[in-house]
Amino acid sequence: MVKGVTRQHFGMLAPPSLTRRHALFLDFDGTLVDIAAQPQAVQVRPDVVASLRALHEALGGAVAIVTGRTAADIDRFLAPLHLPLACEHGARYRLGDRSGGVAALRLQPVLDALRPLLQRHPELRAEPKNAGIALHYRQAPQLEALCRQALEGALRCVPGAELLQGKCVLEVKPTAVSKGGAILRFMDEPLFTGRVPLFIGDDVTDESGFVVVQSRGGLGIKVGDGATQALARLESPPALRAWLAGAAAALAGPRLPRAAAGEGAR
Numbered sequence: 001m002v003k004g005v006t007r008q009h010f011g012m013l014a015p016p017s018l019t020r021r022h023a024l025f026l027d028f029d030g031t032l033v034d035i036a037a038q039p040q041a042v043q044v045r046p047d048v049v050a051s052l053r054a055l056h057e058a059l060g061g062a063v064a065i066v067t068g069r070t071a072a073d074i075d076r077f078l079a080p081l082h083l084p085l086a087c088e089h090g091a092r093y094r095l096g097d098r099s100g101g102v103a104a105l106r107l108q109p110v111l112d113a114l115r116p117l118l119q120r121h122p123e124l125r126a127e128p129k130n131a132g133i134a135l136h137y138r139q140a141p142q143l144e145a146l147c148r149q150a151l152e153g154a155l156r157c158v159p160g161a162e163l164l165q166g167k168c169v170l171e172v173k174p175t176a177v178s179k180g181g182a183i184l185r186f187m188d189e190p191l192f193t194g195r196v197p198l199f200i201g202d203d204v205t206d207e208s209g210f211v212v213v214q215s216r217g218g219l220g221i222k223v224g225d226g227a228t229q230a231l232a233r234l235e236s237p238p239a240l241r242a243w244l245a246g247a248a249a250a251l252a253g254p255r256l257p258r259a260a261a262g263e264g265a266r
């Protein structure tokens, strides 16, 4: 049992009390923000930015966003914060003044396959990224099979790529990357190493992250319904926002020496 954690309904744990020894990894869509009709229409509440800023300070900088979005998107939504980032499902990362990632895919067959599809169905939306591409069908969920068929066909001509299913989105990404792999990379960095990792996410694309943090003595926290390998759950993005605000308030104030602060939670 992770210290500071209690059982809740259906055998899932409630989130633990955050300590200064934790590292916090957070998905964005469906986690920090409610999912919107279009990806660019999400609303970031000011209290979320305030909580993240306070927690970044309280945890000595060990707060990272782990998302399928691009870095430009996250920086714009969370401005003026400039947090450590694993974006595009781990294909890109940023930590301090360092950044990098895997090589971009050669996506021409995918673009060729999508062109007629997008012309016939303007309610579909393609989102080019640096390392891959996402096809959103939230406005036309009946087209999911058609979208999948087109992308799977195109991917036969794109070595090193795979299809990732999210919530009303299909993403073409490099095979070798995952959110779990991105979190492992961070945990090997001095800023994060030795800390107890928490990863909070809402989608099947977050499952690899849950497994990784739990293998490192931490806890995966699933936001919302659905089967998961995470051991803890929060019911919704508003519930997460309340938890973040509470954690930020509890950790506010000057740092105490470790012994005085009662640190040592796992």
Ligand SMILES: [Mg+2]
Pocket (backbone or CB within 6 Å): 027, 028, 029, 030, 031, 201, 202, 203
């Ligand atoms: Mg999400």
